[in-house]
Structures are given as structure tokens and as C-alpha cells.
Amino acid sequence: MNGPWTVRRALGRIGFYTFVAVVTAFFALPMLWLAATPFDATPGLTPSVPDLTLKNFRALRNNPYALGSLWNSVLLAAGTAALAVLCGALAAYSLSRVRIPGRDALLYLLLLLSSIVTGTAAMVPLFLLIFQLNLIDSRTGVVLVLTGGLLPAAIFILKDFMDGMPKSYEESARVFGASPLRILRDVVVPVVRPGLATIAVWAVVNVWGNFLIPFILLLDPDKQPAAVVMRTFYTEGGAPNLALISTFSLVYSIPVVVMYLFVNRRYGFRFYGGIKG
Amino acid sequence: MALIAVFLVFPAVWTLYLGITDYRLTGRAAKAPRTVGLANYTDALTDPRFHNALVLTLLFVFGSAIVGQTVLGFTLAWTLRSARGWLRGVVETLVLLAWILPSSVVAFLWIAFLARDGGTLNLLLGTPGTAWLVDHPMASIIVFNTWRGTAFSLLLFGAALGAVPPSQLETARLAGASVLAQLRDVVFPHIRGHLLTNTLLITLWTFNDFTPYLITAGGPNQRSETLPVYIYNVAIYDGQLGFGSAISLIMLLINLVIALFYLRLLRERRS
Numbered sequence: 001m002n003g004p005w006t007v008r009r010a011l012g013r014i015g016f017y018t019f020v021a022v023v024t025a026f027f028a029l030p031m032l033w034l035a036a037t038p039f040d041a042t043p044g045l046t047p048s049v050p051d052l053t054l055k056n057f058r059a060l061r062n063n064p065y066a067l068g069s070l071w072n073s074v075l076l077a078a079g080t081a082a083l084a085v086l087c088g089a090l091a092a093y094s095l096s097r098v099r100i101p102g103r104d105a106l107l108y109l110l111l112l113l114s115s116i117v118t119g120t121a122a123m124v125p126l127f128l129l130i131f132q133l134n135l136i137d138s139r140t141g142v143v144l145v146l147t148g149g150l151l152p153a154a155i156f157i158l159k160d161f162m163d164g165m166p167k168s169y170e171e172s173a174r175v176f177g178a179s180p181l182r183i184l185r186d187v188v189v190p191v192v193r194p195g196l197a198t199i200a201v202w203a204v205v206n207v208w209g210n211f212l213i214p215f216i217l218l219l220d221p222d223k224q225p226a227a228v229v230m231r232t233f234y235t236e237g238g239a240p241n242l243a244l245i246s247t248f249s250l251v252y253s254i255p256v257v258v259m260y261l262f263v264n265r266r267y268g269f270r271f272y273g274g275i276k277g
Numbered sequence: 278m279a280l281i282a283v284f285l286v287f288p289a290v291w292t293l294y295l296g297i298t299d300y301r302l303t304g305r306a307a308k309a310p311r312t313v314g315l316a317n318y319t320d321a322l323t324d325p326r327f328h329n330a331l332v333l334t335l336l337f338v339f340g341s342a343i344v345g346q347t348v349l350g351f352t353l354a355w356t357l358r359s360a361r362g363w364l365r366g367v368v369e370t371l372v373l374l375a376w377i378l379p380s381s382v383v384a385f386l387w388i389a390f391l392a393r394d395g396g397t398l399n400l401l402l403g404t405p406g407t408a409w410l411v412d413h414p415m416a417s418i419i420v421f422n423t424w425r426g427t428a429f430s431l432l433l434f435g436a437a438l439g440a441v442p443p444s445q446l447e448t449a450r451l452a453g454a455s456v457l458a459q460l461r462d463v464v465f466p467h468i469r470g471h472l473l474t475n476t477l478l479i480t481l482w483t484f485n486d487f488t489p490y491l492i493t494a495g496g497p498n499q500r501s502e503t504l505p506v507y508i509y510n511v512a513i514y515d516g517q518l519g520f521g522s523a524i525s526l527i528m529l530l531i532n533l534v535i536a537l538f539y540l541r542l543l544r545e546r547r548s
Binding site: 016019020023024026027028029030031032033034044045046047108111112115116117118119120121122123124125127128205208209211212216226227228230231234245249252253256257260 | 360364374378382394396508
């Protein structure tokens, strides 16, 4: 009675560890290169135990576009996050506090639009729109397009936060004669700050990794963000400069990983799961 | 009150603006500069390259999202649910890392991983000189996208499995039910909603995913040209904006069908 059970359990354990080992290898192997090569004295395509050095990071300074593109990424991310938080908060607050017929339908329409009008399906109309507004090659254009894409989901999430806030707070402020904007700034914003932070971080992560929109809207390499410039390191001009690609990838990846860790510690998985799940 | 009216009008106008510009621009661009009527649409629907892209996209969605991400994500969530803390932590961190790294970076990581000379995969398999991205472009991007997106399914199913009452699983196990029977009769009814949500969302995302462009750019010879890459190549790269927007509209309509289905589901679950 006891025998078969132990054998079966042992087999199960072996199967379990094999499966976990295979999956771990599958996920870890492509990433080994990113961890090892930036510090390797002789960077190649094969990840190897590095002959430790920091000289590869000099390639970042030597390339005319590398550091500038990271700064462009920062500008685009900050601009989009600020605009999305500002417009999202104003819209969500008014939608949360005023009852009008068709409000829920409006919200659903917004959410529907944001999910079907993605960057790829709308790339031609977006390109034409920005072209006719004369905003090609302008960071403002990219920020506007990216904000437009993020705003519906941002309003949806922020409205949830604002719905959860007791109305009595604002009523007492109104008794003291505060104007609506002042109430928003001094009463509502401090209460829903976690929601605003979530939207800001979510916007930054989205913009930081976005390739398509800046790729089609920005032509001047001096204005392109890291996502776009990185592609020119390995597709144009002969052999790829591996020292540059590896160090650039690492520097470019660190901010999203750090932000992710920060958000995960503070808010848990609501960051991703709550938004679209 | 005036201010609130402004705030209210703002998102409404924004919605209208988004909706009208997209459709009107698409429509106008399809006709301008010379009116060609529906020719762009009939051209698109009869273009063999469009058929090719559509079939490849369906293959991509089915292979990497529905089979790859869902199955791997669920299997991982199921096997890790009772695993020790550190083991679970390591696997989850790796899977999540694959998801959050910027797409330009992961694209190059996979180009290096699959490289013909000195690529890690060839080294491991002992098959030097195999150019995976040239010989098997579709298989490469399907495996890549499974790697890239499993994290979402893992997180969602991890949360969903946490809501399955352990007592029911225990009862089933004591009654001698096999693992498959446990999954089918105990787990599945609890996570059906999550399963649908997951499938629809990752279908929508994978359908619109542009990252394959960064790895194969649709090549060689359009053998990995999914719809988003096709639109880019035709409309932006070749400059056929009218024709490209006709395909965009077809793609928007497919998106609309998936999204409407999803929203209906969401509303049913809420009420």
C-alpha cells in the first residue's frame, strides 16, 4: 500500500523539478546576455563568464545619440505622465461627482475606444493627423498621441478612486467657501494620491518602452527616444557594436525594473492586474 | 458649476474627437487625393499579401497567445501554487522580467539568442550555423511572444487559483480524482471568468503587437509579416497611405469585435 504511493510521489517531484528547471532555463537564457555582456572585456553574441571591466560603458559617451536619446525618453515619459495625470484627474473628478444621463455609457465608450484604437491599428490615421497638424518631428506631437491613448484607461481607474472618497470632505470645504478647483487641489488630490501615482508610473512605463509611435512620428535622431535609437545600433552600418548595445540596453532597462519593484512593493499587482484585468 | 461643465464636456469632446478623427481621416485618406471609392477595400481584400498577413496573424495569436501564454501561464500557476517561497520567487521574477523589459531590448536579446554564429541556442543544441530567424521566422516569433507575455497569464491565474476553496480540492483528492479530473470539475468552474478575460485580452494585445517587426521586420520574404507589420510596411514605409488606412480600418473592425465581446462579458460579470 505504501510502496506505490512513495514511488508516485517521487516521480511527481522529479517531474515538478524538471518542469520548473526547463521553464527557468527558457526564461533565463535569453536574459543571460544582458547580465553578462556589458561587463565583458570582449563582448560577443555568446554570454560568457565575463572578464570584468567597466570600459564598455565608455561606448555610451562616444556614441553621439546614446545619452541624448535616454534624455528624450525621460522628456516624453515625464510629459505624457504629467498630462495624463492632469487631464485624467480633472475628467475623473467631474465624472465621479456629477450625475448625467449616459455617464456609464460614455465611460464604456471611452474604454472601448482605447482598446480598439491601439497604436498599431491606428498608425495610419495617427500619422496623417499629426502630419496635417504639422507636428511630425515634434516631441509635443508624440506626447499628445501617447496621452490620448492612455487617457481613457486613466480616467476609468481614477474614477474608481474618486468614487471611493466620501463626499462629506468636499461639502465641509464648500461650507468654508472654497472654489471647486481649490477643493480639487487641497481636498481631493491628497486623498487620491495613490491613484495619481499609479497612473503616473503606469504612463511612464508605457511610454518608456513604446517603440512604434516615436518610430513613425520622429525622424530626427536628435529627438528620438532610446527605444528607437537602439534599433539603429544593430540594423544599420555593418557589424553591430556589441559594447554599445549591451551597456545601452542595461542602462535603458534599469529604470523600468526599478519602477516596477517600487510599485510592486507599494501597491502589489493591482498596478497591472487592476488596469486591464 | 461652469468649471464642472467644462470638465464634463472635455472628456466627451475628447471621445468624439478620437472617434471622428480616426474614422473620418481613415475614410478621407481612403478616397484622397483621387476618389477611388471602395477600390482600396476591394484591393485589400483580394491582395494575396493581405491574406498572407491575416493567416500569419491568426497563427501568431493562436500559437503564442492562446496556446503558448495561456497554457504555460496556467501550468506554471498550478505547479507553483504549493511550491516553496524562494523557488516561486525566482521563477516569477524571471517571467515578470521578460514582460517588463523594453521591447527594443528584448528584441535584441532574442536576435543574439537565435544568432547563426555564436547564438546561445545553437551552442546549446549543438547546431552551429542554423539561422533560426531565416529558416523558421514564424516559429521564432511565436516562441518569442510566449516568452514575452506569459507573465500576464501567470499573474491572473495565480490570483484566480487562490480563490478556489482548498477544501473542495482536498475532497476531490480524497475521493481519488485524478489531477485532470480535479482541474476539470473543481478548478475550471471557479476560474472560467478569468480564463475568458485572459484569452480575450491577450488575443487583443497579441493581435496588435508590433514587436515582431523589431526582430524579423516581416522577413524573409514576408514569411513573418503579421498585420501590424504589413500595415507599417505598406502605409508608412512604401507610402501607400490610402491603401494602408483601408487595411487599418479592417483591423480596427476586428479589434472592435473582440473588444465588444469582452465588454459584454465584463458587464455581465458585474451585474
